[in-house]
Amino acid sequence: MATLSYVSNNSNMLIDINPKLPMRNKTVTLEFYKNQLGFRVFGSADFDGYLMMEKDQIQIHFFEFKSIDPKENYGQVYIRTDNINELYQSFLDTKTSIHPDGRLEIKPWGQKEFSILDPDNNLLTFGQSM
Template identity: 65%
Template sequence: MLTDIHPKLPMRNKGVTRNYYIDHLGFKQIGTKDYDGYLMLKKDNIEIHFFEFKDLIPKENYVQVYIRVGSIDQFYQELLDKKIAIHPNGKLGMRPWGQKEFSLLDPDSNLLTFGQETS
């Protein structure tokens, strides 16, 4: 039986990735040991792992992760207040498939889309 999923995203620089997710998005580092070239972060019930890929070319990175959010308006406003860059084509809005969504790119151009179902 499946219970959880923890996507593994590429990162070029562990320090830059750690700082972006912790300082800007509110994640915390998890694990009892700090491994070279690997990073595990968590926020609420979301866990994302990162593997080192120094040769990653951000403009050629097509990794995408969809994260469900309980209070999307509040989370979006928190990011705007922190002056976090929202993807130019991913501002908060209703989508034809019934989700309220927005997107951003992390320092390695991993696309993070946050969505909340509306009723």
């Protein structure tokens, strides 16, 4: 029987996570995240079929999936924030649609949250511990 051994070097092994979500149209995705949510392009926007967007300390990556049916897309990301009220207001200011079931509220699990859908029906939920 093989045994796996692990030797700790007292350093973090996991340092970041960058979710990858499907997109049908790179231009539409770029414009939504840039103009509605305040993200900016990270790296090369010209990379065929792939897009990286960042805001503050997070990145979201997108891969081209032209044939995805948004009604069958279950892509989801939970994004933690330390100023949910200001973030929520900034999205209202850019007329970003809040998910009908995702209005800003304190959830039973102690998070203040709200959600939006991007143009490909990826669900973005923003939360802050209360």
